[in-house]
Amino acid sequence: MKVKSLNKILKQEPAVNLLTQALRKKRLSHAYLFTGPKGVGKETTAWAFLFHLFCEKDKENPCGECRACKKIEKEIHPDIYILFPEKREITIGQIREVIDFLKYRPLEAEYKVILVKEAEKMNPEAGNALLKSLEEPPFYAIFILLTENFSKLLPTIVSRSQIVRFRTIPKGVIKEFLKKNFLFEEEVADTLAEVSFGSIGKAITIAEKGILEELNSFVKAGFSKSPLKKFKVAERLSFLSLQDLDDFFYLLTLWVWRSYLKHKIDYPYPRAFPEEIFEGDPYSAIKTIYEVKTALDSYVNPELSFYYLLNLLHTS
Ligand SMILES: [Zn+2]
The missing domain is CATH 3.40.50.300 (P-loop containing nucleotide triphosphate hydrolases)
Structure with a gap:
């Protein structure tokens, strides 16, 4: 509408x-x-x-x-x-x-x-x-x-x-909008407002497509020792559209970066982000994420690519 x-x-x-x-x-x-x-x-x-x-x-x-x-x-x-x-x-x-x-x-x-x-x-x-x-x-x-x-x-x-x-929209306004229109809980609305940097359109897409949930299950699977869990997540992600993948990679990169800041200087971490914190080198992780993203644009096997990324999460 x-x-x-x-x-x-x-x-x-x-x-x-x-x-x-x-x-x-x-x-x-x-x-x-x-x-x-x-x-x-x-x-x-x-x-x-x-x-x-x-x-x-x-x-x-x-x-x-x-x-x-x-x-x-x-x-x-x-x-x-x-x-x-x-x-x-x-x-x-x-x-x-x-x-x-x-x-x-x-x-x-x-x-x-x-x-x-x-x-x-x-x-x-x-x-x-x-x-x-x-x-x-x-x-x-x-x-x-x-x-x-x-x-x-x-x-x-x-x-x-x-x-x-047109200007960016204050975080508080986006948060209230999400709570009112999507009935999100406080911490989810807060996180979405934070990661969308003043873009209500981005907040809505991430909310509607469930990209934040994807990030959470991806990280959880990455930290688990179960190959089966990893396969399942990799398989599911391989069905995302290119547009949704953009948002997913965006959130994944942000998670790496915010993990690093939390780890290094105890900078506040988005409340609905995964409990698990990335502890490796953020620069090489972000570089790898970017490489995988580029590779997907050239039609490499998406499931393999995600499986590779999943294994990288807590080792790099
Ligand atoms: Zn009319």
Whole structure:
């Protein structure tokens, strides 16, 4: 379910105020550049903004029930074009399709909106082609570019866009959000808030996918003397998607690092992290984790790789 109203966006007041004012005064820019760290609500805010723009019943408080709202929810509104990198980049061919999309007036709404995810992945040709349509946009066109790093965009694109900044969310806010929406216990919510570094998106993914539980069972198996336990965990992990594996390796690396800090200087250790503490050399462990992660990208046998990592945990 998408957030349908800008006033429900968490802790991004400057961004929300800027957009709300623009809607109220009907002074919309042709291009918005949403910039800020991963997972702090850029895309959520973009969709909420679209509900305000397109709702057929109430533009101040989008209804969520009209034809437009329903189509936005399902991401099938004919006046919204979603652009994202195919493989590693956004190509000129994709921008040409956008230009075609903008040739005709909106079918159902007042505007045509192009939502560009990971805008920094436009290659230079694509960027230049996009710039042309930013320079002379049809009156009904609105671009929303999302990026974690706007310094990677062509400066001429940045200067043509209204910049909307997003910031990291305080740990306490994420923790309360997790407790309220996922009914987590205090220490789990606390740990997830801590490891997500201000990115509510990351906290939610880790929570929903159970990655913290995976970390706990992985470490437990690593410390056990039972090959069978290790095989089972290795097998289960081999079914994780690449995206989930990224999060798993992220947590595993963090566990190694936080173990080291706890061990060395008794630095507070996340409360829902494994009881077992890694006591080997963190640098070589993190290097190995990275190597295994890279190897998995080149299709080595995942079960073997995890088994190897499991055996490394308390020996290195
Ligand atoms: Zn509506």
